[in-house]
Amino acid sequence: RLLDDRPKPLAGRTVIVTSGPTHEPIDPVRYIANRSSGKQGHAIAAALADLGATVRLVSGPVQVADPPGVDVIAVESAREMHDAVHQLLPADAAIFAAAVADYRPASEADEKIKKQAGGIDAIALAENPDILASVGNHATQRPRLVIGFAAETQELAENARAKLARKGADFIIANDVSHDSGIGGAGGVMGGDRNRVTLVSKDDADRWPEMDKAEVAVRIADLVARHLQTLTT
Ligand code: CTP
Numbered sequence: 001r002l003l004d005d006r007p008k009p010l011a012g013r014t015v016i017v018t019s020g021p022t023h024e025p026i027d028p029v030r031y032i033a034n035r036s037s038g039k040q041g042h043a044i045a046a047a048l049a050d051l052g053a054t055v056r057l058v059s060g061p062v063q064v065a066d067p068p069g070v071d072v073i074a075v076e077s078a079r080e081m082h083d084a085v086h087q088l089l090p091a092d093a094a095i096f097a098a099a100v101a102d103y104r105p106a107s108e109a110d111e112k113i114k115k116q117a118g119g120i121d122a123i124a125l126a127e128n129p130d131i132l133a134s135v136g137n138h139a140t141q142r143p144r145l146v147i148g149f150a151a152e153t154q155e156l157a158e159n160a161r162a163k164l165a166r167k168g169a170d171f172i173i174a175n176d177v178s179h180d181s182g183i184g185g186a187g188g189v190m191g192g193d194r195n196r197v198t199l200v201s202k203d204d205a206d207r208w209p210e211m212d213k214a215e216v217a218v219r220i221a222d223l224v225a226r227h228l229q230t231l232t233t
């Protein structure tokens, strides 16, 4: 790193990245979550830092290491992630790689819920804030470049483009998760080291070949560098 004299096209730029799952508390010892590993989001943060960006990584609970040279803000729930991201604005770009829980338990029990004879019926859920949409459609502090992800099992490009419009994103990185095994992510996108994505913009869909998540990250960082350049010169 001391002898690192590669070009730094993102020097002086600030980029917010979200990564990992969120944990939505049921009671002091239980939560609702998903299988996101944080590998893709953390790799993107690392790749952006390699290009000289000041990177703020807002991450849910993950097992992967903090990327070197990145400012990591650890959060648990979607609402904490939302508040942390908004506190970090303004930024030049924002990339939303986190697998945010769409719903949370409507209330968190103060005490551990005891097992009850006859069981319990259901956990009431409330909708979480859409963090990407809140930033992509921000009235005063929208970053110049906003990139989201979309995990889809059907009609990949169409669904991704609908998300792009609804959430005010410039690009959506669409993942086909229809062949994910769902067993600890083994062999699937969630938890695995490989990814196959389609880069969707307003009038384009560019299908990238399957590659390591680290390589996807480098390509996304290059895309960010290219766009922030053309937007200023
Ligand atoms: N996202 C977010 N906040 C949420 C939900 C999603 O910031 N509460 C972001 C994700 O980080 C991702 C993008 O929105 O970049 C798309 O997430 P996805 O789950 O595919 O979209 P949803 O709008 O939740 O639609 P659905 O789950 O029904 O497909």
Ligand code: CA
Pocket: 100, 101, 102
């Ligand atoms: Ca969702």
